[in-house]
Amino acid sequence: MAILVSEKSRVVVQGITGREGMVRTRLMTDYGTHVVAGVTPGKGGGEVYEIPVYDTVEEAWEKCGPIDISVIFVPAALVKNAALEAIDAGVKFLTIVPDRVPIFDVLEIVRLAKDRGAVFVGPNTLGLVSPGKAVLGMIGGRAERAREWFRPGDIGVSSRSGGMTSAISYYLTEAGLGQSTIVHVGGDAVVGLSHPEVMELFEKDEQTRLVAMFGEIGTTQEERVADLIEEGRFTKPLIAYVGGKAAKSGTRFSHAGAIVEGTRGSYNSKVQRLRDVGVHVVESISEIPKVALELRGSSGR
Amino acid sequence: MSRLYEYQGKKLLREAGIRVPEGEVVSTPEEARDVVERLGRPVVLKIQVWVTGRAGLGGIEFADSPKEAEEKARKLLGKKIKNYEVEKVLVEEKLAIRSEYFAGLIIDDAQKSPLMIFSSVGGTGIEEIAQEHPEKVAHIPIDILKGLRDYEARNLLRRTGISGKLLLKISDVLTKLYKVARQYDARSAEINPMVLTEDGEVYAADCHIAVDDYAVFRHPELGIEIAREFDRPPSELEKIAYHVEEKDHRGTFYFLQMTDEIPKEDRYIGFNGAGGGGSMMSMDAVLNSGFHLANYCDTSGNPSASKVYRAAKIILSQPNIKGYFASGSGVASQEQYHSARGLVKAFYEEKLEIPGVIRLGGNYEEKAIEILAAYLKDIPAEVEGYGRDDSPEFCARRMKELIDKNGSIPHEIRPICDSDVSVDAYGFEIFTGKIAIDHSKCVLCTSKGCVDACAPGILKLLDDKPVLAVTEEDAKKGKCTECLACEIFCQFHEQNAIDIHLPIPGLKEYRNRLIKGTSDLKSTEEEKV
Ligand code: SF4
Numbered sequence: 015m016a017i018l019v020s021e022k023s024r025v026v027v028q029g030i031t032g033r034e035g036m037v038r039t040r041l042m043t044d045y046g047t048h049v050v051a052g053v054t055p056g057k058g059g060g061e062v063y064e065i066p067v068y069d070t071v072e073e074a075w076e077k078c079g080p081i082d083i084s085v086i087f088v089p090a091a092l093v094k095n096a097a098l099e100a101i102d103a104g105v106k107f108l109t110i111v112p113d114r115v116p117i118f119d120v121l122e123i124v125r126l127a128k129d130r131g132a133v134f135v136g137p138n139t140l141g142l143v144s145p146g147k148a149v150l151g152m153i154g155g156r157a158e159r160a161r162e163w164f165r166p167g168d169i170g171v172s173s174r175s176g177g178m179t180s181a182i183s184y185y186l187t188e189a190g191l192g193q194s195t196i197v198h199v200g201g202d203a204v205v206g207l208s209h210p211e212v213m214e215l216f217e218k219d220e221q222t223r224l225v226a227m228f229g230e231i232g233t234t235q236e237e238r239v240a241d242l243i244e245e246g247r248f249t250k251p252l253i254a255y256v257g258g259k260a261a262k263s264g265t266r267f268s269h270a271g272a273i274v275e276g277t278r279g280s281y282n283s284k285v286q287r288l289r290d291v292g293v294h295v296v297e298s299i300s301e302i303p304k305v306a307l308e309l310r311g312s313s314g315r
Numbered sequence: 316m317s318r319l320y321e322y323q324g325k326k327l328l329r330e331a332g333i334r335v336p337e338g339e340v341v342s343t344p345e346e347a348r349d350v351v352e353r354l355g356r357p358v359v360l361k362i363q364v365w366v367t368g369r370a371g372l373g374g375i376e377f378a379d380s381p382k383e384a385e386e387k388a389r390k391l392l393g394k395k396i397k398n399y400e401v402e403k404v405l406v407e408e409k410l411a412i413r414s415e416y417f418a419g420l421i422i423d424d425a426q427k428s429p430l431m432i433f434s435s436v437g438g439t440g441i442e443e444i445a446q447e448h449p450e451k452v453a454h455i456p457i458d459i460l461k462g463l464r465d466y467e468a469r470n471l472l473r474r475t476g477i478s479g480k481l482l483l484k485i486s487d488v489l490t491k492l493y494k495v496a497r498q499y500d501a502r503s504a505e506i507n508p509m510v511l512t513e514d515g516e517v518y519a520a521d522c523h524i525a526v527d528d529y530a531v532f533r534h535p536e537l538g539i540e541i542a543r544e545f546d547r548p549p550s551e552l553e554k555i556a557y558h559v560e561e562k563d564h565r566g567t568f569y570f571l572q573m574t575d576e577i578p579k580e581d582r583y584i585g586f587n588g589a590g591g592g593g594s595m596m597s598m599d600a601v602l603n604s605g606f607h608l609a610n611y612c613d614t615s616g617n618p619s620a621s622k623v624y625r626a627a628k629i630i631l632s633q634p635n636i637k638g639y640f641a642s643g644s645g646v647a648s649q650e651q652y653h654s655a656r657g658l659v660k661a662f663y664e665e666k667l668e669i670p671g672v673i674r675l676g677g678n679y680e681e682k683a684i685e686i687l688a689a690y691l692k693d694i695p696a697e698v699e700g701y702g703r704d705d706s707p708e709f710c711a712r713r714m715k716e717l718i719d720k721n722g723s724i725p726h727e728i729r730p731i732c733d734s735d736v737s738v739d740a741y742g743f744e745i746f747t748g749k750i751a752i753d754h755s756k757c758v759l760c761t762s763k764g765c766v767d768a769c770a771p772g773i774l775k776l777l778d779d780k781p782v783l784a785v786t787e788e789d790a791k792k793g794k795c796t797e798c799l800a801c802e803i804f805c806q807f808h809e810q811n812a813i814d815i816h817l818p819i820p821g822l823k824e825y826r827n828r829l830i831k832g833t834s835d836l837k838s839t840e841e842e843k844v
């Protein structure tokens with residue numbers, strides 16, 4: 015089944031006529047993503063690789079039928095309006111690729127999405143891929159290479175780092191372990207779907223039997239994953255790596271943050287919390303496939 | 316997060332209608348005297364630097380008269396606090412304090428909304444107080460579409476034991492604080508302490524506001540020099556790096572120094588990562604093998620060879636590092652040979668002596684490793700290239716072995732020399748520099764290989780000499796991708812006729828000062844002997 019995207023998902027690309035939008039649309043369709051339309055205000059009526067371009071998302075919906083997903087490739091300053099437009103038009107899942115999106119803009123998108131029952135990955139995400147089915151965003155690069163690096167299977171991958179999303183998946187594939195869906199949740203402080211929300215999706219996904227997570231210092235995402243496990247809302251085996259052990263601690267300069275979060279966010283807090291609830295925390299990425307193999311062996315799969 | 320100084324933050328608060336102590340920021344003792352003369356009241360003088368606990372560091376003084384203020388200001392200005400010189404002092408009326416509170420706005424990643432926090436105790440040590448007296452602290456999420464309503468603020472305050480008239484006064488401050496934070500895209504905005512004076516007024520006695528780096532472009536009025544997270548003013552080298560990044564949008568280049576000084580005997584590494592997560596993992600590997608990091612640097616997102624070159628030159632402007640370690644995620648999608656060429660040019664120019672371990676995992680990594688191996692044979696240092704199947708841990712161990720092998724020599728800064736291109740060489744401008752081709756040397760050239768080496772195909776032969784195949788304007792606009800392939804080919808296989816000049820404003824002077832600094836030191840030592 016995979017999560018969030020499959021070959022059947024009907025996708026619109028906002029900003030399809032831009033440099034990045036065009037290149038990525040090509041790569042996505044090459045891989046098998048079902049891109050039904052593109053949107054660039056003012057460029058309606060045109061085509062990009064035989065994909066019709068419309069002025070608004072609403073228009074794309076009217077002319078092409080229901081849209082499941084929008085992938086956004088517009089300049090950071092325009093992201094908010096593009097996302098609100100898609101959500102307002104009824105799109106329920108967005109992939110927001112651009113980085114440097116102002117945080118208050120992200121909060122507004124979160125707010126409207128909540129009202130409309132929509133979710134999004136990003137901003138500042140390389141995207142996601144359900145191997146063998148579809149890719150959203152720019153993860154994997156050329157289709158042949160993406161096919162070589164990512165193989166269908168039963169391991170879910172969720173990562174806060176774009177590069178490491180591919181790296182972990184590549185190492186898993188090398189070890190003969192395929193993936194259900196690979197998600198780069200995005201590198202910003204506030205993201206649409208963060209680790210815990212992705213874990214909940216993996217929990218419900220039948221294809222996924224084990225999850226690998228790349229965490230980082232800062233934010234409370236990893237601690238909240240531990241909370242989920244404690245509450246029994248995530249029950250699948252989880253392997254985690256937390257980056258930033260070496261980073262200087264104590265550079266936090268907001269008292270307010272410390273008052274609310276206490277020591278949450280630090281390397282030790284994350285590792286401790288995850289270990290306490292039985293997560294397999296590894297010290298190096300190369301251990302992930304090893305532990306995954308062991309876990310599968312012991313569960314008799 | 317781009318931090319504002321206290322006096323800048325207070326200006327924003329005042330404009331929003333929050334009461335702040337009367338006063339002014341000064342940069343000379345005389346100005347301090349004038350301010351007190353005008354105020355006619357006892358004052359407090361506070362240094363304007365980004366450190367916490369200024370009182371403990373001797374950064375706060377009191378004065379009762381203009382003359383005393385002048386003396387105290389003289390003492391504070393120019394003072395060194397944690398390596399930063401005090402350039403500005405805020406002179407303000409001294410408040411008669413009855414009690415202190417804390418108010419802060421942050422953005423909560425779990426609830427994905429702004430969060431207003433209030434504590435009915437404030438001042439220094441607020442974090443500890445909050446731990447000990449949780450009943451005095453309360454917070455509420457704010458609906459971004461509605462803002463903080465005054466009744467919400469009142470309910471928040473009520474939960475911390477505030478009531479009566481004071482409740483009204485403080486709730487007014489809280490709603491205004493949120494408005495300031497929202498208007499200026501603040502990642503955090505704190506008033507600590509918030510002060511109730513003897514005459515019953517509520518003041519923002521100190522404040523910390525940090526603006527979202529990604530929204531700085533909306534606020535030119537704030538005059539933020541570097542839109543980037545620093546917990547201190549940027550160092551000179553960081554500023555140089557930032558301007559490189561600003562001028563070249565191809566890929567990211569992020570440079571942060573981790574230490575002010577590197578003693579010769581310590582094991583510091585110049586670090587060049589690629590991609591946030593990959594860099595972090597690589598850093599962990601370096602630190603786990605017993606090194607310190609001189610700097611953090613991230614060149615990712617498909618940087619041009621020229622950008623990687625500049626990054627390397629900047630990293631190699633840190634004296635006494637023992638090695639150069641480059642490593643990223645391992646499976647980057649950009650073509651790795653661009654980075655390899657950038658490093659070759661830089662290492663060659665520097666005649667690098669300290670060892671380098673370069674992990675260029677990703678697309679075309681084999682070609683990248685080959686480039687390093689082929690062209691760095693002749694420099695004094697050993698430089699090894701690795702790919703995605705070599706773990707960062709393994710690479711960090713190699714770094715250690717190579718450093719031990721060469722006796723742990725410290726990196727020595729070399730002056731940046733202007734290239735000696737003859738003035739009448741053929742040349743054209745490129746996006747961030749200039750290319751000069753000495754056609755007189757091309758006469759001896761049999762291969763004319765620079766033309767083939769240029770993947771974008773912007774060079775052609777005219778009378779057996781390489782010239783631009785596109786207009787000068789197009790070359791400058793980016794048709795020349797600054798891949799450095801032509802120069803490297805010609806340097807190693809032909810007549811060394813090409814010079815690609817990629818200036819880094821300020822770096823030459825910076826290095827000269829460093830070199831002069833150490834020789835000054837040497838000469839004074841010699842004098843002593
Ligand atoms: S390779 Fe060098 S020497 Fe040969 S034509 Fe090109 S620039 Fe001239």
Ligand code: SF4
Binds near residue numbers: 768802
């Ligand atoms: S002229 Fe061609 S080979 Fe030389 S730097 Fe420019 S693009 Fe590269």
